[in-house]
Amino acid sequence: MFNTSLGIDDLIFLAQGAGMTILVTAIAVAIGTVLGIAFGIFRYQAGPVLAAPVTFVLDLFRSIPLLIQLVLANAFIGTVLRLKMSGFTVACAVLSLYTAAYCAEIVRGGIQAVPSNTRRAARSLGMSWFQDMTHIVLPLATRIALPSWIGLALGVMKDSALVYVVQVTELLKSTQILITRLQEPLFLLLICGAFYFIISFPIARFGGYLEKRWSND
Amino acid sequence: ADMLDDVISSGTLRCAVVLDFPPMGMRDKDNKPAGFDVDYCNDLAKALGVKAEMVETTFPERIPALMSGKVDVGVASTSDTLERAKTVGMSVPYYAFEDAVVANEKSGIKTWEDMKGKTVGATAGTYEAIWLEGKVKEWGTGTFRPYQSQADVFLALSQGQIDATVATTEVANSNIKSGNFPGLVNAGKTPMVPDYVSLFTRRDEYGFINYMNLFINQQVRTGRYAELYHKWIGDGEPADLTIHGVYR
Amino acid sequence: MFHYTFHWNQAFQKLPQMLDGALVTVEIALASMVLGIVFAVLLTGARLSGWRTLSALATGWVEIARNTPALFQIYMAHFGLGSFGIHLSPFTSLLIGITFNNAGYLAENFRGALKAIPETQTRAGRSLGMTGVQAFGWIVLPQMLRISFLPMTNQMVWAVLMTSLGVTVGMNTDLYGVTQALNAISFRTFELFAIAAAIFYAITKIITFGARLLAARLFRY
Amino acid sequence: MIEIEKVRKSFGQLEVLKGIDLTVKNGEVVTIIGGSGSGKSTLLTCINGLEPIDSGSIKVDGQDVHDKRTNLNKLREKIGIVFQQWNAFPHLTVLENVTLAPRKVLKMSKAEAEEIAVRQLRHVGLGEKLSTYPGRLSGGQQQRMAIARALAMSPEYMLFDEVTSALDPQLVGEVLDTLRMLASEGMTMICVTHEMKFAREVSDRVAFFHKGVMAEIAPPEELFGAPKTAELQQFLAATH
Amino acid sequence: MIEIEKVRKSFGQLEVLKGIDLTVKNGEVVTIIGGSGSGKSTLLTCINGLEPIDSGSIKVDGQDVHDKRTNLNKLREKIGIVFQQWNAFPHLTVLENVTLAPRKVLKMSKAEAEEIAVRQLRHVGLGEKLSTYPGRLSGGQQQRMAIARALAMSPEYMLFDEVTSALDPQLVGEVLDTLRMLASEGMTMICVTHEMKFAREVSDRVAFFHKGVMAEIAPPEELFGAPKTAELQQFLAATH
Numbered sequence A: 001m002f003n004t005s006l007g008i009d010d011l012i013f014l015a016q017g018a019g020m021t022i023l024v025t026a027i028a029v030a031i032g033t034v035l036g037i038a039f040g041i042f043r044y045q046a047g048p049v050l051a052a053p054v055t056f057v058l059d060l061f062r063s064i065p066l067l068i069q070l071v072l073a074n075a076f077i078g079t080v081l082r083l084k085m086s087g088f089t090v091a092c093a094v095l096s097l098y099t100a101a102y103c104a105e106i107v108r109g110g111i112q113a114v115p116s117n118t119r120r121a122a123r124s125l126g127m128s129w130f131q132d133m134t135h136i137v138l139p140l141a142t143r144i145a146l147p148s149w150i151g152l153a154l155g156v157m158k159d160s161a162l163v164y165v166v167q168v169t170e171l172l173k174s175t176q177i178l179i180t181r182l183q184e185p186l187f188l189l190l191i192c193g194a195f196y197f198i199i200s201f202p203i204a205r206f207g208g209y210l211e212k213r214w215s216n217d
Numbered sequence B: 001a002d003m004l005d006d007v008i009s010s011g012t013l014r015c016a017v018v019l020d021f022p023p024m025g026m027r028d029k030d031n032k033p034a035g036f037d038v039d040y041c042n043d044l045a046k047a048l049g050v051k052a053e054m055v056e057t058t059f060p061e062r063i064p065a066l067m068s069g070k071v072d073v074g075v076a077s078t079s080d081t082l083e084r085a086k087t088v089g090m091s092v093p094y095y096a097f098e099d100a101v102v103a104n105e106k107s108g109i110k111t112w113e114d115m116k117g118k119t120v121g122a123t124a125g126t127y128e129a130i131w132l133e134g135k136v137k138e139w140g141t142g143t144f145r146p147y148q149s150q151a152d153v154f155l156a157l158s159q160g161q162i163d164a165t166v167a168t169t170e171v172a173n174s175n176i177k178s179g180n181f182p183g184l185v186n187a188g189k190t191p192m193v194p195d196y197v198s199l200f201t202r203r204d205e206y207g208f209i210n211y212m213n214l215f216i217n218q219q220v221r222t223g224r225y226a227e228l229y230h231k232w233i234g235d236g237e238p239a240d241l242t243i244h245g246v247y248r
Numbered sequence C: 001m002f003h004y005t006f007h008w009n010q011a012f013q014k015l016p017q018m019l020d021g022a023l024v025t026v027e028i029a030l031a032s033m034v035l036g037i038v039f040a041v042l043l044t045g046a047r048l049s050g051w052r053t054l055s056a057l058a059t060g061w062v063e064i065a066r067n068t069p070a071l072f073q074i075y076m077a078h079f080g081l082g083s084f085g086i087h088l089s090p091f092t093s094l095l096i097g098i099t100f101n102n103a104g105y106l107a108e109n110f111r112g113a114l115k116a117i118p119e120t121q122t123r124a125g126r127s128l129g130m131t132g133v134q135a136f137g138w139i140v141l142p143q144m145l146r147i148s149f150l151p152m153t154n155q156m157v158w159a160v161l162m163t164s165l166g167v168t169v170g171m172n173t174d175l176y177g178v179t180q181a182l183n184a185i186s187f188r189t190f191e192l193f194a195i196a197a198a199i200f201y202a203i204t205k206i207i208t209f210g211a212r213l214l215a216a217r218l219f220r221y
Numbered sequence D, E: 001m002i003e004i005e006k007v008r009k010s011f012g013q014l015e016v017l018k019g020i021d022l023t024v025k026n027g028e029v030v031t032i033i034g035g036s037g038s039g040k041s042t043l044l045t046c047i048n049g050l051e052p053i054d055s056g057s058i059k060v061d062g063q064d065v066h067d068k069r070t071n072l073n074k075l076r077e078k079i080g081i082v083f084q085q086w087n088a089f090p091h092l093t094v095l096e097n098v099t100l101a102p103r104k105v106l107k108m109s110k111a112e113a114e115e116i117a118v119r120q121l122r123h124v125g126l127g128e129k130l131s132t133y134p135g136r137l138s139g140g141q142q143q144r145m146a147i148a149r150a151l152a153m154s155p156e157y158m159l160f161d162e163v164t165s166a167l168d169p170q171l172v173g174e175v176l177d178t179l180r181m182l183a184s185e186g187m188t189m190i191c192v193t194h195e196m197k198f199a200r201e202v203s204d205r206v207a208f209f210h211k212g213v214m215a216e217i218a219p220p221e222e223l224f225g226a227p228k229t230a231e232l233q234q235f236l237a238a239t240h
Ligand SMILES: Nc1ncnc2c1ncn2[C@@H]1O[C@H](COP(=O)(O)OP(=O)(O)OP(=O)(O)O)[C@@H](O)[C@H]1O
Pocket: D011, D014, D016, D034, D035, D036, D037, D038, D039, D040, D041, D042, D043, D162
């Protein structure tokens, strides 16, 4: 384990994988959050009946293994529709919707947690629905939802390990490639695990801290 | 335009290659793709006058990668089974393997028949895996485990998670020789019929399939086939790609 | 409209095999949940024990489980332990991986739930002459399980979804493994995985629905 | 002037207001008392159009609140309301709480809004707390901030819904003092309250609600001194 | 008899009880009043051993509460205590709340425990609510249930810690009535309360706590009629 044949090039190779993990995560979380906010507000505002189709579709993304979502999307886009789309694009698209599905729940919960009297106070001051949303509800919902949202973003980063099925070489896949060549599974896996941990742990802690701080006032 | 036109006009040929299958496909010390299949893809691209792009896939994913439009052609040591031919179009064989049993010394396996009752494994979705799983079922004893990649199979084998695997002679020798896996032995040939492997592309791309057939023919005629064999596999004669007694 | 001809028939013929796989998937998920809850209770106890080493070990478990990919954990359970000469079947490796993950998430949850129960509840129990253990068992624990019930349901759904990662350690009898094996032979990728998706969806719905019924029976307050 | 006529309102099956009639003249202070669930809060939220009504009419300065053509946001500018709880916008400082609506709704400049806000906050005794967040304020201070916030819109009417009932007994006094001050300044007010002493002292008229009906309405001496209905007698006895 | 002698108690740096002496005879009702943080609740939790003390001694029927050899669980069976809030076990019905301790601690049979429980619940006026969950009860009913639960252990002493202060004004009366009833039945009680009227009416003696010291103790007429210390005068003035 200590006399490894892991070279500097290999580390760069791993770093590229890590970069891919972060890139895919960043894109998915960015798009997924925007969509999630839209879906979340829609679900809250439209009521259960009108929102039912959206609710159903979003629920699918939370009820089917991500691995299958990726395989199916890949097969559908490429095999059935015969569109030429890179694995990277497919991965980002699926992960974005996957993120959006969870994010919508978080947003809806956040909005619901804003006390109705606070909203009434805003409306009573003559603010319009939109002003109430932008100045009162979303800022407050953000505070309530941010810890869960951080959890979601980290979850997406960890789940992005599955995009190897659409031929995207992210961190875990890069690690497996190096294992193939160097045959030092334990050492390489520990490096890989440590990387995820080093990114995830402080951010998760920060989320916990925010949650504690904001629930106190 | 059909795919042949598309590839030529796009300027890139995207090949599905499996890179944990030395010496056919692997990564060199710079983690760049290398191996018989990689060179073969490069040759095909050169013949078409385009650039080659290697898209790494696992064994189970190589056909889905083609079907979902991620690649134009598979150069991935793909056995030309009739089942697969229902989905993709196969060229004439461009290589032929013989398979050998690779065992962990401790298992005491000396011939392929000793595998009976043991825990064996192979790469999910490969010709060997399908044969071996069939054998385990036929024996009615022992366990078969499919792994996602050849690397995981050898990892499992060297850790002792499985007792033996079936791999092409080339892969078996290359892995044993690499010294990465102490304690592995070649336990002789299997009674499998030689494993002819083809290039594949979409089933309805006759133009392209025709082109590939002629290309394979040219590789043999020009001696490039033998040259690649010596470069990657070693001394000796490359397998005969014709089968006595039938047309193809 | 599509250039693709669906072969649903061929795929549907494999339904019995896939349903057998679904059964294995549910078995693993259930077993990993039961074990996960047991370990989570132990971990929670360890973290509150005040014994430094024990508490640090438990916290380590919880944080690793929560901060690395499940795929990584399952891979480690097979090949990581394999490096130490511990050989586990794919089934066991998968079960260990998912249990490890479940226990970590649930322990964190239990800790939060405990915090949400006012200390006066224990005090009220103790004032009635109950021992600490009695007060915990009769008063705190039931309330903790109720607060954690929804998260436990979610974790159960997660456990089902995580079984799909078993293929990386050679699992071929669960729903995803069976589907992949069938796909390797026929390559009706879309059809086969669409059916698998529908089965997974049904399983998760049955779980959430069942949990709701159970909750209505268990928690009438 | 607020004119409430035959207002009926149900939530699903439950009829919460069963035909309420009430006219509040400018400068008048009307207090509403009554048991829990008798519909007091509901009436207030109907007055500024936060809740629709089923029948009857509510007119503020002659304008029908529940007419579709009424611009409610506009109308609400002149009706301030303060609730029992969660009045503060916790993510904004005290000053921002008060300036938000003048700036966004009345489109005042920041300086202008702040000038008014500071004046109103001083008025309710919060001149020192401008850049504090509500989370750091006591409940009584939060309620006074909410009053200042409503006043900053220069409303002509103020509605108060049990503004002291979520407060610790020690803090009740400071909020009631603020209300007394407003009353003495001639603000038209409707106050729902449980504080009988306050009601007696400050109101021109006190209304007693019982199960969605305004069972009695009279000047305080009369209502408290000689309750007519058995329900009011009981209610007053219970709250001693 | 409860004998409290020179009891001192600190939380970290903060000395909360600074030498308290108090003897409560059987059948006596002692009320404790005093400002927030003066150590009233702390004293009660020390009496039944929920909190350890730093020095001094507390004896109940001659048995030292803080002696290591004392079986506290046993001792607590004869000291009932009811807190300000979160007394009810929300996951159990009213009947189960009351029978839990008799069954698990006193090892009564289910039938026996239920018989006692029903009797006590009727006693506090909850005979109709046996299979209701506490979440469905009003705050006052919850507190009365907590009292019944303590009574079901047949305690000889009852400690009450501001049992009405989390309640709506309407609900205070019903709980105080229950306490009055207990007092009239001769139960030995220590009640911490903010309700001066109640204290005056029901107590044999009233103790005034101030900053961890028992500043005054006297029969109610004397204590309320002629407060000696400036602190008590101030305190009484503030609570009018
Ligand atoms: N949004 C709502 N949906 C359904 N029912 C409601 C709603 N708001 C109030 N109610 C019901 O209407 C009735 C009257 O409520 P309201 O809040 O007006 O009473 P109140 O007189 O203000 O009582 P309190 O003194 O407790 O504040 C109650 O039974 C309440 O449960």
